[in-house]
Amino acid sequence: MTGDVFNDFCIQAATVNGSGSQSSNLVITKALHHMGIPVAAKNVFPSNIEGQPTWYDIRVTPQGYQARKRTVDILIAMNPATWERDAANVRSGGAVIHEAALPRFGEADRDDVSWYPVPFARLAREQLDAKPDLRKYLQNMIYVGVLAELIGLDPAAVEQGVRDQFRTKPKAADLNLAAVRVGVDYTRENLVKSDPYRVTPMDGTRGTVLLDGNRAGALGSLMAGCTVLAWYPITPSSSLCEAFIDYAERYRVDAATGERRFAAIQAEDELAAIGIVLGAEWAGARAMTATSGPGISLMAELTGLGYYAEIPAVIFDIQRVGPSTGLPTRTMQGDVGFVHTLSHGDTRHPVLLPGTVIEVYEDAQRAFDVADRMQPPVFVLSDLDLGMNLWMTAPLPYTERAIDRGKVLDAEALARVTEWARYRDVDGDGIPYRTLPGTADPRAAYFTRGSGHDEHALYTEDPDVYEANMDRLRRKIDGARTLLPAPLVEESGNRVAICAYGSTHHAVVEARHQLADHGVETDYLRIRGLPLHPAVAEFIARHDRVYVAEQNRDGQMEALLRQELPGELADRLRSIRHFNGVPIDAEAISDPLLAGELAQREPADDRAAAAHHVPVA
Amino acid sequence: MAIAIEKLNRLGLNRDDYKGAHTTLCAGCGHNSITNHIVKALYDSGIEPHLLAKMSGIGCSSKAAAYFVEHAHGFNGAHGRMPSLATGAKLANRDLAVFGISGDGDTASIGLGQFCHMIRRNLDMTYVVEDNGVYGLTKGQSSATADLGSRPKRGPANRYEQIDICALAIELGASFVARSFSGDGKQLVPLLQAALAHRGTAILDVISPCVTFNDHDGSTKSYAYVKDHDAPVNTPDYIAPQEEILVDYEPGTVQDVELHNGSHILLRKVGDDHDARDRMVAMRLLFEARQSGEIATGLLYVNPEADDLCTREALPSRPLAQLPIEELRPSREQWDALMAGLA
Numbered sequence: 001m002t003g004d005v006f007n008d009f010c011i012q013a014a015t016v017n018g019s020g021s022q023s024s025n026l027v028i029t030k031a032l033h034h035m036g037i038p039v040a041a042k043n044v045f046p047s048n049i050e051g052q053p054t055w056y057d058i059r060v061t062p063q064g065y066q067a068r069k070r071t072v073d074i075l076i077a078m079n080p081a082t083w084e085r086d087a088a089n090v091r092s093g094g095a096v097i098h099e100a101a102l103p104r105f106g107e108a109d110r111d112d113v114s115w116y117p118v119p120f121a122r123l124a125r126e127q128l129d130a131k132p133d134l135r136k137y138l139q140n141m142i143y144v145g146v147l148a149e150l151i152g153l154d155p156a157a158v159e160q161g162v163r164d165q166f167r168t169k170p171k172a173a174d175l176n177l178a179a180v181r182v183g184v185d186y187t188r189e190n191l192v193k194s195d196p197y198r199v200t201p202m203d204g205t206r207g208t209v210l211l212d213g214n215r216a217g218a219l220g221s222l223m224a225g226c227t228v229l230a231w232y233p234i235t236p237s238s239s240l241c242e243a244f245i246d247y248a249e250r251y252r253v254d255a256a257t258g259e260r261r262f263a264a265i266q267a268e269d270e271l272a273a274i275g276i277v278l279g280a281e282w283a284g285a286r287a288m289t290a291t292s293g294p295g296i297s298l299m300a301e302l303t304g305l306g307y308y309a310e311i312p313a314v315i316f317d318i319q320r321v322g323p324s325t326g327l328p329t330r331t332m333q334g335d336v337g338f339v340h341t342l343s344h345g346d347t348r349h350p351v352l353l354p355g356t357v358i359e360v361y362e363d364a365q366r367a368f369d370v371a372d373r374m375q376p377p378v379f380v381l382s383d384l385d386l387g388m389n390l391w392m393t394a395p396l397p398y399t400e401r402a403i404d405r406g407k408v409l410d411a412e413a414l415a416r417v418t419e420w421a422r423y424r425d426v427d428g429d430g431i432p433y434r435t436l437p438g439t440a441d442p443r444a445a446y447f448t449r450g451s452g453h454d455e456h457a458l459y460t461e462d463p464d465v466y467e468a469n470m471d472r473l474r475r476k477i478d479g480a481r482t483l484l485p486a487p488l489v490e491e492s493g494n495r496v497a498i499c500a501y502g503s504t505h506h507a508v509v510e511a512r513h514q515l516a517d518h519g520v521e522t523d524y525l526r527i528r529g530l531p532l533h534p535a536v537a538e539f540i541a542r543h544d545r546v547y548v549a550e551q552n553r554d555g556q557m558e559a560l561l562r563q564e565l566p567g568e569l570a571d572r573l574r575s576i577r578h579f580n581g582v583p584i585d586a587e588a589i590s591d592p593l594l595a596g597e598l599a600q601r602e603p604a605d606d607r608a609a610a611a612h613h614v615p616v617a
Numbered sequence: 618m619a620i621a622i623e624k625l626n627r628l629g630l631n632r633d634d635y636k637g638a639h640t641t642l643c644a645g646c647g648h649n650s651i652t653n654h655i656v657k658a659l660y661d662s663g664i665e666p667h668l669l670a671k672m673s674g675i676g677c678s679s680k681a682a683a684y685f686v687e688h689a690h691g692f693n694g695a696h697g698r699m700p701s702l703a704t705g706a707k708l709a710n711r712d713l714a715v716f717g718i719s720g721d722g723d724t725a726s727i728g729l730g731q732f733c734h735m736i737r738r739n740l741d742m743t744y745v746v747e748d749n750g751v752y753g754l755t756k757g758q759s760s761a762t763a764d765l766g767s768r769p770k771r772g773p774a775n776r777y778e779q780i781d782i783c784a785l786a787i788e789l790g791a792s793f794v795a796r797s798f799s800g801d802g803k804q805l806v807p808l809l810q811a812a813l814a815h816r817g818t819a820i821l822d823v824i825s826p827c828v829t830f831n832d833h834d835g836s837t838k839s840y841a842y843v844k845d846h847d848a849p850v851n852t853p854d855y856i857a858p859q860e861e862i863l864v865d866y867e868p869g870t871v872q873d874v875e876l877h878n879g880s881h882i883l884l885r886k887v888g889d890d891h892d893a894r895d896r897m898v899a900m901r902l903l904f905e906a907r908q909s910g911e912i913a914t915g916l917l918y919v920n921p922e923a924d925d926l927c928t929r930e931a932l933p934s935r936p937l938a939q940l941p942i943e944e945l946r947p948s949r950e951q952w953d954a955l956m957a958g959l960a
Contacts (some may be wrong), residue, residue: 090748209959225945227937228708230701251947259933261940263708268734272701273696275731279705282692283670283713285937287705395956398949403942436938437670437690439709444667447691458638459683505917 003149007037009073009197011058011147014086016079018050023165023176024144025056025584029390030161030210031153037405038064038204038535040506041390042583047235047329053082064204066391067507068583073197074151076143077102078120083089084108095195097146118146118186127182140181145183150191152198155184209395213360213386214290216396217316221288222251222363223399224339226314228287229264229312230276235328236384237290237318256556270295274302274315276373278377281312282448284408284436285370290316293335294323296342303377304343307473308451310423310432312371312378312406315339315366319383321581330581331384331552333502337556339379340530343453346470350480353531355505357393359528360386365399370483372406374431374476383551385583386503407433411441421455422446430476477531484529487536493543498522499536499573501557503583504549510586511549511593520597527557532564547596549576627663635660637685642677645827647799647840652684654802655745657810659686659716670706670713674699674728677754677827678720678747697728700735704743704926710936712925714743714813722752725780729761736789736818739878741925743812743819746782747799749827757830763822768835782822783917784903789897792817792923794899795916798843801823807855808916814880816854817925822957824914825848848906850891851915856881875921893919939952 011028015021025041032039040059046052057149071091076084077098087096088107100117102108120139124130128138141162147269148158158180166173217240221229229248231241245264252261267273273289278581280287290301296317305390323328340351350370352363363380414435415421420443423432433446448458451469454460491497500508505526511523525539525546540546540561548558555575562570577586577591624656625631635656640649659669669689673679675696694702701716724732724746735744750763762782763775777868784894786794793815797805805823812819826832826840833839858879875881892898899918907914933940947955 017654189878207954211959212619223946225940225942227940227945228705230705247947248622251951252945254933260931260932261928261933261937263932263937263943265704265708265930269729271698272704272731272734275698275701276705276708279672279692279702279707280709280938281705282702283706283709284936285705286708286710286931301695302698395959398952401944435690436710437706437713438668438936440667442666442688444692445688447693449693 001198004198005196006198006200007062007202008071009060010071011074011076012072012086013056013058013076013143013611014079014082015054015056015140016081017046017048017052017054019078019140021054021056021078021140024140025058025389026157027056027144027165028142028147028153029058029159030164031148031157032058032060032199032294033205033208033210034157034160035154035199035201035221036205037199038062038392039411040066040068040392042068042385043330043389044582047325047327053079054361060199062202063391065506065511065586067510068585070585070587074147074195076147078140078143078415080155093196095150095151095197097143113194116146116150116191118142118183123182123186124179128175128179132258136177138175141176142183142186142239143513145180146187146191147458148180149187150193150195152200153502154201194342195331205392207394208392211357211393212239212329212388212390212392212398213244213354213357213382214240214318214555216357216361217290217364217380217382217387218247219396221314221363221368222247224365224368225263225287225403226286226288226368228276228280228285228454229262229289230267230273230280230287231264231289232267232270232273232291234295235293236320237292237295237316239388240290240316240318266281270298271302274299274313277313277315278302278306278311281371282437284438286314286372288314288316288368292318292320292322293338296335296339300343303349304345304347305347305450306377307343307347307358308345309448310375311374311448314367314371314378314380316364316380316382319381327581329384331503331551331583332579333383333504333551333556336381336501336550336552337560340560346473348477349377349379349532350477350484351381353381353528353530354386354500355502355526357386357391357535361396366427366485369404370480372449373404373483375406375434375482381502388406391457396535407431409435409439410443411439411444412547414439414441414444422457423453423472424455427473429479430472431479479529480529481533484533486533487528488526489524489535491523492521493540493541494521494523496520497525497539497543497546498589499525499527499540499546499548500550500594501527507584507586507589508549512587514590515551515593518594520594530560531562535562537565537569540565540572544572544573545596545600546572547574547576547589548591549578549584551578551584553577553579625662628665630660630666632656632660634666634688635686637687638683638718640684641680643829645828646677647682647827647908648678648681650799650802651745651747651805651823651825652681654805655809656685657802658806658813661806662810662813664714664813668712668714670703670715671923672699672703672715672717672742674719674723676720676723676752678718678722679735681747682718697723697726699723700728700731700740703799704735704738704740705706706730707742707927708930708932711834712936715740716813717742719744719746721746721748721750721760721782725761725782729780733785733789736786736791736820737922738929739790739792739817741818741927743809744821745809746820746822747825748782748822748838749825749831749832750799750836751827753827753830754804764837767824767837770830770833775826778873781903781907783820784900786820787899787903787918790923791820791918793819793922794918795820796822796824796912796914798912798914799823799855800844801847801914803958804849804852804914808858810855811853811880811916814857815919815921817923822897843912846911847914848911849914850917855917891915893917
């Protein structure tokens with residue numbers, strides 16, 4: 001049939017949180033993935049346990065775009081509270097699957113979409129043999145069947161999705177499959193398809209898995225040999241810690257003795273969480289914590305102490321909006337400027353900026369190596385979108401390489417050294433040698449304290465000694481510029497470029513295609529770490545205008561760039577900012593960039609006109 | 618000419634091996650007396666210097682961690698954060714004897730939360746509070762352990778209720794709670810030795826008069842006040858497991874408490890019998906002493922059977938910090954199965 005749209009549309013499930021809709025949405029996502037159709041899922045959820053509106057956007061694209069899309073082509077409307085607004089958001093020509101009992105009036109009364117009313121509550125009551133408390137969950141599984149029949153989901157893929165979702169509960173899987181069939185049968189008997197959206201199997205997901213960034217961070221920490229986790233629950237970072245505990249209980253518990261080769265402490269607050277991490281690292285274990293902005297605020301003091309006392313630590317910051325009740329379940333790149341110089345005084349911390357699930361996994365491991373090599377707290381900056389949503393990714397590769405424990409002198413090494421001083425720069429890189437408590441050599445001991453110390457870690461307030469130590473710390477952290485990953489560059493001689501970092505990457509990929517369609521070819525640089533790699537300035541120097549796209553109001557990365565770059569390069573920066581709490585989409589970049597380029601051309605035309613003395617109307 | 622023979626402990630170390638940097642505290646500070654008692658207790662107990670981890674927070678008290686056992690690692694942390702740093706250190710290396718020095722501001726105000734949660738977890742450490750009821754380094758403000766009505770050197774009398782560190786610790790389930798006085802080495806040294814032998818959080822609240830800011834009339838933590846109002850519940854003797862029991866204890870009831878490592882603490886009763894294994898009795902004792910304006914000193918409560926943090930976490934006997942990476946990664950087969958499950 002002409003006019004059909006295959007594998008390129010967005011489904012939005014508008015439900016009430018706590019109603020089990022997450023399972024239904026994951027089944028749809030997994031079924032699409034099983035059919036070989038690239039899929040991107042975004043959960044836009046409330047800070048609430050039960051009863052508030054929640055939206056789950058499932059995007060299918062033949063190109064495999066992973067960014068969110070603003071438009072909704074198929075709405076599954078299950079929430080009476082948001083029904084009118086949700087229905088109004090559907091693109092003209094789209095489809096609305098809805099609870100039949102929802103009245104069509106107000107904004108929901110439009111005739112340019114296909115309406116598919118389904119009596120979900122009645123079907124669950126009459127056709128499913130389940131207790132009343134289970135029915136609300138099963139109602140949501142019925143919509144999987146309705147959608148499957150309407151868009152042509154492969155029944156085998158749906159069944160596999162259900163079996164995956166209820167892997168450990170075969171009985172629940174059967175009941176949910178029955179609910180799916182109720183939806184399929186009702187649709188066949190009662191609904192006539194009048195919208196253009198269909199799926200067809202393709203070969204776009206081979207060799208990929210569906211994984212969220214937080215689990216990748218947990219697995220990276222596991223592979224890095226992290227043995228101490230200390231954390232305080234906070235969305236959106238908790239799932240990283242919980243995943244670490246799950247995996248550690250699976251792979252680190254001695255079956256015979258029950259001994260656990262890890263310690264996971266749910267601390268009383270983030271003050272204690274970072275304290276436990278620093279104490280453990282000081283004593284030689286690899287330790288980490290994961291938190292979000294409000295927790296980072298509480299960690300400021302001890303992070304500074306870790307910087308001055310030179311104690312490694314790994315801190316995952318899964319960024320969100322905040323503090324307090326400030327959209328805690330919505331995403332943001334809001335902590336970039338904050339964490340890089342967290343604490344008071346001249347502190348500056350290495351920050352890793354992963355943009356993909358695989359990079360989170362790799363950066364987690366890298367963070368432990370960098371922390372051990374350089375002896376400062378190291379941040380891994382992810383966000384709610386990257387951390388909690390499911391992403392299509394290549395499977396995480398098994399790690400066999402050795403870990404880098406950095407400059408640690410054990411008793412044997414110490415015996416070979418004529419004189420050792422804890423904070424002496426022996427190698428010219430600013431990085432001193434450290435010893436661990438428990439080292440059986442009287443010379444190993446030193447007294448750890450804040451910034452007021454000499455090379456031997458003895459307390460002093462001598463101005464020259466303090467200044468020399470601070471200069472060494474600067475040299476040390478400057479070394480991170482080239483120790484952290486270089487920026488990723490896609491360049492083909494264009495004058496205009498986009499600069500981004502973290503999860504904004506996925507919108508940039510799509511935006512560059514949109515821009516090319518409008519005749520604006522762009523180069524692209526993605527920053528992977530702070531302090532900045534020298535290649536960043538070199539890249540900017542090769543371009544006339546560099547649009548820095550990020551998810552915060554004040555252009556935090558752009559500000560960091562301006563601080564570091566000479567004025568002549570800073571003048572080339574333009575800022576694109578997205579900060580409404582939902583993940584950035586491609587148009588949020590391509591629209592302002594196009595406008596910027598258009599504005600760029602107009603004054604040039606004016607100048608050309610003036611040069612020819614032609615009056616301008 | 619007589620040759621002085623140095624007395625050596627069971628490790629063959631002499632007492633000087635347990636000394637540290639020279640104190641920078643005021644002359645006559647109670648904290649310096651405590652430091653001397655700590656040196657004696659660590660020496661008498663034969664603690665290996667390299668396996669000792671000296672932890673502290675911030676304040677006059679916390680400086681003292683530098684004044685004993687020079688050849689032990691030390692960590693002068695941030696204000697009120699010593700418990701979390703100590704928790705991490707012990708989890709990383711359970712072989713370490715973790716010894717903490719804190720003060721009343723560090724423990725009862727800024728660090729109260731961490732203090733409570735350390736006790737909940739029964740972290741195996743010795744936690745000494747050098748308690749003078751006053752902020753010394755910031756020049757004499759009242760602390761949360763200052764008694765209601767006690768007068769600082771300047772300014773009005775304290776209008777707020779005091780926090781009793783020992784009563785709080787017992788309420789929170791601490792497994793070893795003692796109170797002593799900086800000038801009473803005979804009581805404090807055995808208490809410190811018992812605390813070192815105890816496997817769990819051992820809280821020692823040591824009243825330690827501040828000679829500069831809180832040793833005047835009107836202070837309930839002055840030297841004179843404490844000497845007049847100290848009501849010892851017991852004078853303990855500590856018997857190391859390696860030593861014969863040769864203590865010449867006084868007649869009357871003697872309570873023998875066996876600690877986790879096989880050592881014993883003998884409590885010599887003074888006054889009423891005090892059963893240090895009964896929380897209710899300990900609480901009553903503290904409240905009654907306070908009502909009568911006395912300070913009950915001695916071992917107030919002990920529960921040697923409570924599991925410590927490392928036991929509760931089922932940590933292997935080898936320290937986590939020393940586990941090779943091969944024992945921390947899943948096998949390739951496990952990994953492949955995990956990834957296959959995500960497809």
